Amino acid sequence: MAEYLKMEAEELEHEFSAVRKKYNELLSLNLSLDMSRGKPNFDNMDLCDEVFTAVTKESGYKTLAGVDCRNYGGMDGLPEAKALFAEIFGVEPSQVIVGGNSSLSMMFDTVAQGMTHGFGEGAWGKQDNIKFICPAPGYDRHFAVTEHFGIELLYVPMTENGPDMDMVEELCRDASVKGMWCVPKYSNPEGITFSDETVRRMAALKPAAKDFRIFWDNAYAVHDLYDEGDDLLNIYDECVKAGNPDLVFMFTSTSKITFPGAGIAAQAASPNNIAMIKSRLQYQTIGPDKLNQLRHLRFLPDMAAVKNQMKKHAEILRPKFESVLEELEKQLFDTGIARWTKPRGGYFISLYVLEGTAKRVEELCKAAGMVLTPAGATYPYGKDPYNSNIRIAPSFPSVEEIKKAAEVLCVAVRYAALEKLIGKC
Amino acid sequence: MAEYLKMEAEELEHEFSAVRKKYNELLSLNLSLDMSRGKPNFDNMDLCDEVFTAVTKESGYKTLAGVDCRNYGGMDGLPEAKALFAEIFGVEPSQVIVGGNSSLSMMFDTVAQGMTHGFGEGAWGKQDNIKFICPAPGYDRHFAVTEHFGIELLYVPMTENGPDMDMVEELCRDASVKGMWCVPKYSNPEGITFSDETVRRMAALKPAAKDFRIFWDNAYAVHDLYDEGDDLLNIYDECVKAGNPDLVFMFTSTSKITFPGAGIAAQAASPNNIAMIKSRLQYQTIGPDKLNQLRHLRFLPDMAAVKNQMKKHAEILRPKFESVLEELEKQLFDTGIARWTKPRGGYFISLYVLEGTAKRVEELCKAAGMVLTPAGATYPYGKDPYNSNIRIAPSFPSVEEIKKAAEVLCVAVRYAALEKLIGKC
Numbered sequence: 001m002a003e004y005l006k007m008e009a010e011e012l013e014h015e016f017s018a019v020r021k022k023y024n025e026l027l028s029l030n031l032s033l034d035m036s037r038g039k040p041n042f043d044n045m046d047l048c049d050e051v052f053t054a055v056t057k058e059s060g061y062k063t064l065a066g067v068d069c070r071n072y073g074g075m076d077g078l079p080e081a082k083a084l085f086a087e088i089f090g091v092e093p094s095q096v097i098v099g100g101n102s103s104l105s106m107m108f109d110t111v112a113q114g115m116t117h118g119f120g121e122g123a124w125g126k127q128d129n130i131k132f133i134c135p136a137p138g139y140d141r142h143f144a145v146t147e148h149f150g151i152e153l154l155y156v157p158m159t160e161n162g163p164d165m166d167m168v169e170e171l172c173r174d175a176s177v178k179g180m181w182c183v184p185k186y187s188n189p190e191g192i193t194f195s196d197e198t199v200r201r202m203a204a205l206k207p208a209a210k211d212f213r214i215f216w217d218n219a220y221a222v223h224d225l226y227d228e229g230d231d232l233l234n235i236y237d238e239c240v241k242a243g244n245p246d247l248v249f250m251f252t253s254t255s256k257i258t259f260p261g262a263g264i265a266a267q268a269a270s271p272n273n274i275a276m277i278k279s280r281l282q283y284q285t286i287g288p289d290k291l292n293q294l295r296h297l298r299f300l301p302d303m304a305a306v307k308n309q310m311k312k313h314a315e316i317l318r319p320k321f322e323s324v325l326e327e328l329e330k331q332l333f334d335t336g337i338a339r340w341t342k343p344r345g346g347y348f349i350s351l352y353v354l355e356g357t358a359k360r361v362e363e364l365c366k367a368a369g370m371v372l373t374p375a376g377a378t379y380p381y382g383k384d385p386y387n388s389n390i391r392i393a394p395s396f397p398s399v400e401e402i403k404k405a406a407e408v409l410c411v412a413v414r415y416a417a418l419e420k421l422i423g424k425c
Numbered sequence: 426m427a428e429y430l431k432m433e434a435e436e437l438e439h440e441f442s443a444v445r446k447k448y449n450e451l452l453s454l455n456l457s458l459d460m461s462r463g464k465p466n467f468d469n470m471d472l473c474d475e476v477f478t479a480v481t482k483e484s485g486y487k488t489l490a491g492v493d494c495r496n497y498g499g500m501d502g503l504p505e506a507k508a509l510f511a512e513i514f515g516v517e518p519s520q521v522i523v524g525g526n527s528s529l530s531m532m533f534d535t536v537a538q539g540m541t542h543g544f545g546e547g548a549w550g551k552q553d554n555i556k557f558i559c560p561a562p563g564y565d566r567h568f569a570v571t572e573h574f575g576i577e578l579l580y581v582p583m584t585e586n587g588p589d590m591d592m593v594e595e596l597c598r599d600a601s602v603k604g605m606w607c608v609p610k611y612s613n614p615e616g617i618t619f620s621d622e623t624v625r626r627m628a629a630l631k632p633a634a635k636d637f638r639i640f641w642d643n644a645y646a647v648h649d650l651y652d653e654g655d656d657l658l659n660i661y662d663e664c665v666k667a668g669n670p671d672l673v674f675m676f677t678s679t680s681k682i683t684f685p686g687a688g689i690a691a692q693a694a695s696p697n698n699i700a701m702i703k704s705r706l707q708y709q710t711i712g713p714d715k716l717n718q719l720r721h722l723r724f725l726p727d728m729a730a731v732k733n734q735m736k737k738h739a740e741i742l743r744p745k746f747e748s749v750l751e752e753l754e755k756q757l758f759d760t761g762i763a764r765w766t767k768p769r770g771g772y773f774i775s776l777y778v779l780e781g782t783a784k785r786v787e788e789l790c791k792a793a794g795m796v797l798t799p800a801g802a803t804y805p806y807g808k809d810p811y812n813s814n815i816r817i818a819p820s821f822p823s824v825e826e827i828k829k830a831a832e833v834l835c836v837a838v839r840y841a842a843l844e845k846l847i848g849k850c
Contacts, residue, residue, distance in 0.1 A: 037497075045495045049482040052716075057474040070470045070684040072462075100525050101714040108709040115541050116550060116574060125541060125550050141708070148708040149541060255711070259495040262716040283566070283573040284533040286680070289526040291477075291687040292714065 003336040004354075004417055016418040023364070023411050031369035033405040038188065038347040039396045040260055040313075047312050048258045054298035055291055063297075069290035075281050077266070081293040085266040087303050088221050089250050090234040096268045097277060099288045103253035103265035107215055108145050110249055110267070113280050114178065114211070115149050119246075119273070121211035124178055125149075133171055133180035135163035137350060137378035137389045139188040142181040142217065151178070153380035158187070162194035165201045175208035179215055185232040186220035189378050189391035190350045191343025193230035203238030205247065213273075214248045220346040221252050222310050225318045229345050236268070245270040254296060256347065257309060264288075264296050317347075320394040320402045324349055327406035337417040349392040351409075357416035358387045364412035370405055428761040429779075429842055441843040448789065448836050456794035458830040463613065463772040464821045465681055465738075472737050473683045479723035480716055488722075494715035500706050502691070506718040510691040512728050513646050514675050515659040521693045522702060524713045528678035528690035532640055533570050535674055535692070538705050539603065539638070540574050544671075544698070546636035549603055550574075558596055558605035560588035562775060562803035562814045564613045567606040567642065576603070578805035583612070587619035590626045600633035604640055610657040611645035614803050614816035615775045616768025618655035628663030630672065638698075639673045645771040646677050647735050650743045654770050661693070670695040679721060681772065682734060689713075689721050742772075745819040745827045749774055752831035762842040774817040776834075782841035783812045789837035795830055 007015065055061055061069050063078055076082065077098025086093040099106055115125040124130050131152040134143050143153055154177065156167045162184070171177050182202075184194045194202075202214060216235055224230075239247045246269075254263035267277070300306050325342060328351070332338045337354040353361055358375035365372050373391040376384040392409070394402050432440065480486055486494050488503055501507065502523025511518040524531055540550040549555050556577040559568050568578055579602065581592045587609070596602050607627075609619045619627075627639060641660055649655075664672045671694075679688035692702070725731050750767060753776065757763045762779040778786055783800035790797050798816040801809040817834070819827050 039497055042493070045493075048495075052481045052486070053478065056477045061477070068467070068470075070473075070687055072464055072680075072685045074686075102711045105710045112537055112541065116537065123550070125548070145708050148705070255497075259716065260497045261499075261712055262495055262714045280573070283570050285530045286527045287686055289687045289714065289717065291684065292717065 003334055004421060005336040007421070009422070012418055012422050016415075016422060019411060019414045019418055023368070023415050026368050026408050026411060029369075031404060031408065033370040033397060033401055033408065035393050035397065035402075035405050035409070036371045036373045037396060038393045040256055041316070041396050041398070043316050044313055044395070045259055047309065048299065051258055051295050051299045054295040059298070061291060061294065063294060067290070069294045072286050074287045074290055075285065076278065077288055078290055078293045078297065080297050081264065081266070084297065084300070084302065084306075085252065085268065088252060088306070089218070089236070089266075089268040091236050091268045095271060095274055096266055097274065097281070098264060098266045098293060100265060101262055101292070103217070103219065103251045103255070103267070104141060104145075106265055106267045107142070107217065107251055109280070109284070110215070110277065111145055111149055113277070114213070117280065119211040119213060119276055121209070124211070127176065129176050131174070131177045133163070133168055133177060134380045135180070135182065136380060137189050137384070137391065138181060139183055139217070140377045140382070142215070143380050146181070147381070155380045155385070158190055158192075160192060162192070162198035165198055169201070169205065172205050172207035172212065177207065178209050178211060179213045181215050181217070183217050183219055184235070185218055185230060186223055186343055186346025188219065188346070189348040189373075191341045191346045191348050193232050196233045199233040199235050200238050203235055203244060203247065204242040205244070212247070216248050216250045218250055218252045220256070222306055223256060223313070223347070224310060224345040225314045225321055226344050236270070246272050249273060254300075256313070257306065258296060258299065262292065264293050317395060319399050320397070321349065323399055323402045324392055324394050324406045327403065327410055331407075331410035332413060335414065335417070338413055347393060347395050349394065351390040351392055351413070352388045353390060353413045354417040354420060355386045355388045357413075357420055358384060358390055360416040360419070361390060361409070361412045364415055365408055368408050368412070370408050372409070428759055429846060430761040432846070434847070437843055437847050441840075441847060444836060444839045444843055448793070448840050451793050451833050451836060454794075456829060456833065458795040458822060458826055458833065460818050460822065460827075460830050460834070461796045461798045462821060463818045465685055466741070466821050466823070468741050469738055469820070470684055472734065473724065476683055476720050476724045479720040484723070486716060486719065488719060492715070494719045497711050499712045499715055500710065501703065502713055503715055503718045503722065505722050506689065506691075509722065509725070509727065509731075510677065510693065513677060513731070514643070514661070514691075514693040516661050516693045520696060520699055521691055522699065522706070523689060523691045523718060525690060526687055526717070528642070528644065528676045528680070528692070529566060529570075531690055531692045532567070532642065532676055534705070534709070535640070535702065536570055536574060538702070539636070542705065544636040544638060544701055546634070549636070552601065554601050556599070556602045558588070558593055558602060559805045560605070560607065561805060562614050562809070562816065563606060564608055564642070565802045565807070567640070568805050571606070572806070580805050580810070583615055583617075585617060587617070587623035590623055594626070594630065597630050597632040597637065602632065603634050603636060604638045606640050606642070608642050608644055609660070610643055610655060611648055611768055611771025613644065613771070614773040614798075616766045616771045616773050618657050621658045624658040624660050625663050628660055628669060628672065629667040630669070637672070641673050641675045643675055643677045645681070647731055648681060648738070648772070649735060649770040650739045650746055651769050661695070664695075671697050674698060679725075681738070682731065683721060683724065687717065689718050742820060744824050745822070746774065748824055748827045749817055749819050749831045752828065752835055756832075756835035757838060760839065760842070763838055772818060772820050774819065776815040776817055776838070777813045778815060778838045779842040779845060780811045780813045782838075782845055783809060783815055785841040785844070786815060786834070786837045789840055790833055793833050793837070795833045797834070
C-alpha cells in the first residue's frame with residue numbers, strides 16, 4: 001500500500017481504477033449490513049438468561065434485609081443496589097441513586113432540574129444564553145438533550161487524552177457556561193480513556209458559574225475487551241481533593257452488562273448534589289422498579305460477578321473489534337488518508353478519514369448496502385467541522401458481517417479519498 | 426346513638442365520659458395500626474405471582490410480532506401494551522404511550538415539559554404566576570408536583586358529582602390558570618366518580634389559556650369493588666365533541682392491578698398532544714422496560730383478563746371497605762357529627778368529621794397507636810379550610826386490623842367532637 005498523498009495524478013488514477021473495480025464488486029453483492037448503532041447482539045444478551053428467573057415466587061421477592069420489592073417505596077433504590085454501584089463509581093452508597101432502565105433519563109432529568117430549579121444558584125431556564133461544553137466527537141444523545149432545552153452547545157475537540165483542557169478551562173471563565181458532557185472511559189465514539197492529568201484538570205476547574213456541573217457518563221466503566229483494561233482516575237476523589245466536591249454528576253447503567261432496554265441505571269454525586277436530586281425525585285416518582293433491581297442483584301451480587309460477566313461479553317465483542325482493526329490496518333495502513341483509535345474496551349472505534357470525505361464515505365457505504373452512523377452525528381448540531389470522523393459500531397453484526405462491513409468501509413474510504421485527490425489535480 | 430349537636434351540656438358530659446372510658450380502654454391495648462397509605466397488601470400482590478415467570482428463556486423474550494424486548498427501542502411502548510391501555514382509556518392505540526413503572530413520573534414529566542417547553546403557547550416557566558386548579562380533597566402527590574414547580578394551587582371543593590364546576594369555569598377565565606388535577610373515578614380520597622354532567626362540562630371548558638390542560642389521572646379505571654361498578658364517561662370523546670381534543674392528558678397504571686412498585690404506566694391524549702410528548706420523550710429515554718411490559722401482557726393479555734384479575738382484588742378489598750363502613754354506621758350514624766362516602770371502588774373512603782376536629786382526631790388516633798393520613802394532606806398546601814376531612818385507606822391492614830382501626834377512629838371522632846361541643850357550652 002502506498003501513501004496516497006504523495007501519489008502523482010497518474011498513480012492516483014490507476015489506484016482509483018482498482019478501488020472502483022473492487023467497490024463495484026462489493027456493490028454487486030447486494031449486502032445488507034449495519035454498523036450504525038451501539039447495540040449489543042443477541043449472543044451478548046443471551047449471557048443474561050438467568051436474570052429472567054432470578055425472582056420468582058419460590059426464590060421470593062424480598063431482599064435479604066426484608067424489603068418486599070413489589071410494593072411502593074425506596075425512592076433511591078435498594079440499599080444492596082446502591083452498594084454495588086457505589087463500588088463501580090468509587091463513592092459511598094449514600095451518594096448513589098439507583099433508578100429505572102435508562103441512565104439517559106437520569107441525565108435528561110438532571111438537566112431538566114437545572115433548567116427549572118438549578119443547583120443552588122437559581123433556575124438555568126431563567127438565565128439567558130446558557131451553554132454546555134460538548135467535547136466532540138462525542139455521544140449525540142448527550143448533545144441532543146442540552147439542545148432540546150435550548151442550551152447552546154460549545155464544541156471542544158477531543159485529543160487522545162480526552163477533551164482539550166486548555167479550551168475547557170478557557171470556556172469555563174464564562175458564567176453562562178453551566179456544564180459539560182463527558183464519556184470518560186472507552187469514550188463514545190473514540191474508545192479512549194481520559195488521562196490522569198485530564199481528570200485532575202477537570203476536577204480542579206474553577207468555573208465562573210458556581211452551578212457548573214460535569215456530566216460524567218461512565219457508561220463503559222467495566223467494559224474491558226482485554227484482561228488488562230484502561231484505568232480511569234476516580235474523578236469524585238479528585239474533585240474532593242481540589243475542594244470541588246459538587247462539580248460532578250456521575251452516571252452509569254447495566255445496559256451493556258445485562259439488557260440494553262431492561263437493565264438498571266444509577267447516578268452518583270456529592271452528598272449535597274444527591275440531596276438536591278432527591279429533593280426532585282420525591283415528587284417525581286413512587287420509586288424505581290425494585291423487582292428489576294432485585295433480579296439484577298441476584299444475577300450480579302458483587303463486583304466479582306460483574307467482572308466475570310464482562311469477560312464473557314468481551315469474548316464475544318473482542319473478535320469483532322479486532323476484525324475491524326485488522327481490515328483498517330490491511331487496507332489503510334500507510335495510505336496517509338486515515339487514522340483510527342484502537343480501543344481496549346467500550347463499544348466504538350473512531351475512524352478519521354481524509355478531511356472533507358466522511359459524508360461521501362457514508363454515501364458510498366449506503367449505496368453498497370451498509371448503514372453507518374450519519375457522518376457528523378457525533379458533533380454538536382450534527383456538524384463535524386472537518387467532515388472527517390466516522391463512528392464504527394461493531395457490536396451488533398456477527399464477526400462474518402463485520403469483516404465484510406469493514407471491507408466495504410475501507411474501500412469506500414479509499415474511493416472517497418481518491419475521488420477528492422484526483423479532483424484536486 | 427343520639428344526635429350530638431342537639432345534646433344539652435349534661436348529656437354531652439355523660440356521653441364524653443363513656444367515650445373517654447372507651448378510648449382509654451383502646452389506649453391500653455397498645456395497638457399498632459396504619460390506615461395512612463393506599464398500598465395493596467401482600468395477598469393482593471400474591472395474585473400476580475405468574476408475572477414473575479411470564480418471561481423466561483423458554484417462553485422467549487419476543488412479542489408475537491417479533492420484537493426482542495431486551496434491546497433498545499420502542500420509545501412509546503410495545504404495540505400490544507398500547508392496544509391494551511387504549512381499551513382502558515377508550516382511545517386509539519396510536520394515542521397511547523406506555524412507559525415505566527410510575528404514572529406519577531409521567532405526570533411529573535408532563536408538567537415539567539409544560540414548564541420548559543409548554544404546549545404550543547410557550548414555556549409556562551417563562552410566564553409569571555401560573556396556577557393549577559386542585560379539586561380537594563384530592564391526591565396530595567398531584568398537588569405537590571405543581572407546588573414543586575412553583576405553580577400556585579387553587580382550591581376548588583369537591584361535590585358528590587366531582588369538582589365544583591361553577592368555580593372551575595370561573596377560574597378558567599384567567600389565562601394564568603394552566604391546568605387542573607383530577608382523579609375522575611373512585612377519586613382519591615373521596616371514592617366518588619365524576620357525573621356525566623361534570624365530565625361534559627369539563628370537556629366543554631373554554632379556558633382563556635389555550636395551553637390549559639386537564640390532568641386526568643384515571644388511576645382506578647378498572648378498580649371496582651362490586652360486580653356493578655361506577656361508569657365514567659369517556660372524557661376524550663366528550664372533548665372531541667366539544668371541539669376541545671387537546672384539552673386532556675389521561676394517565677393510568679397497573680400499580681393496583683399487578684405490583685405497586687413494578688407495574689407499567691401509560692398516558693393517552695389527542696394526536697397533537699401525543700406528538701408533543703414524543704417530541705420530549707425522544708430525548709429523554711432509550712425506551713421503557715419492554716420486558717416488564719411483555720411480562721404484563723402475558724399475564725394480562727386482554728381486558729377480560731384484567732377484569733378477572735380485578736374481581737380477585739375486589740374479593741380481598743371489599744370486606745375491608747365494608748368493615749370500615751359498618752363501624753362508621755354503628756358508631757356515628759345519626760350523631761350529626763360526621764358524614765362519609767360509600768365508594769364502589771378504588772382505594773379510599775373519605776370521612777368528614779365535625780368541623781375543626783380533624784387534626785384532633787388524628788392526634789387521638791396516633792396516641793392510640795394508629796396512623797392516619799395527616800389531616801389536611803389532601804388539600805392544596807396541606808390545609809383543609811374546615812379541618813374536617815380524614816382519608817381512610819383500608820387496603821393494607823388485614824380485615825381484623827381494619828375492624829380495630831375503624832373502632833379506634835370512630836371513638837376518636839366522637840371524643841374530639843364532644844370535647845369541642847363541651848368547650849363551647
